[in-house]
Amino acid sequence: MSEKLKKTFIVTRFDPDKDEVPKTQTYEIEVEPDWKILDALNHIKDTVDPTLSHRWSCRMAVCGSCGMTVNGEPKLTCKDPLSSYGDTIEISPLANFPIVRDLVVELEGFMEKFQEVKPWIMVAKERAVEEGTTRQSPEELADFKGFSMCINCMLCYSACPVVSNEPEFLGPAALALGHRYNQDTRDEGSHVRNAVFRDEGAIFSCSFANECSEVCPKNVNPSGAIQQAKLANVIDWATSFVVKRGEDVS
């Protein structure tokens, strides 16, 4: 059996019934070298302090639930091994989000922003069953597949300096998702989505810090999606004077 490591965790605590502002609490525990940050948090909750609250589910970087700030960087805590950190590890909730309790953040604003970009396929007229399935080539799929890999972990919102300064900014994940549907050949609603994109607090609020793409655990590249959407929208706006836009879609 491998030798255990001694680690110190400085964890943000906040109980809305008792605390005015978040504070920190220190835990010194022994951990297995192959543990992830999340394993250590679960160990603390199970054996040291059952009042610690944190969010997690799949433990394999798929569900996007366990995003937290680790030593100042937004991270999925189930992904990085403890051995890649020093003896002292600071864990706090994701920045830019209201804190519900300890390491748990409020998601409502994030979900509302997602709805704004209409992340679903819009068509002018539903296809009849007799018409068969909608065909899409591998090349057409490759145009947007990367942007559809988002797991909604919110690390990009936590890292984005524009989200910090402009709370109404729709944000990297939502805009990348909107762009993903604009790139989908089955979709006919890009002109509807582009109207949202060109509004205040959307793509032109992005100042290309590129932090969202740097911290994204699934390499979705939201920053790239937003820059592509900017160019597509300039072209869409310019051509709208000479080309009639599509029919009403739903």
Added chain:
Amino acid sequence: MSELRPRVDAMKPRAPMPTRTADPRPPDKFPSRGRYPSYLAFGACGAFLLLSAQLLIRGVWALGDGEAAWDAYIVSFGHPVYLAYHVAAFIGLTWFALRLFRLFPATQPNRMGPMKRPADAVLVAGLYGVFFTVLAVGTLFLGGALL
């Protein structure tokens, strides 16, 4: 067997209440940590772009005002303040361009028209090629070698 049916609203709060939360916090140690300083410097280089564009417009204006105005415009570049500005602008905008070139491939779509996107290295090499060509032509032009 029980006749009880599951209650779908069992977890619904008795009265709607706002969630009590602590205020959001900005990213840790913003703006001094990690990649944030280079992002802010990148944004700050916009000032060089703005000022240089104004200088260019002033030049066009001077051209319209005749030879004397143009000569005065050229002579004004010999002023130490202008020289210092141009050195700072050259360094700032070169760094600005190089950072943009590094990020550029990630902003490009999978296909460019009917063509598949070239490799990132090809895109970056192309940008460097254009940058240094423009720099060389500009230097020769301002040095009088092309007139």
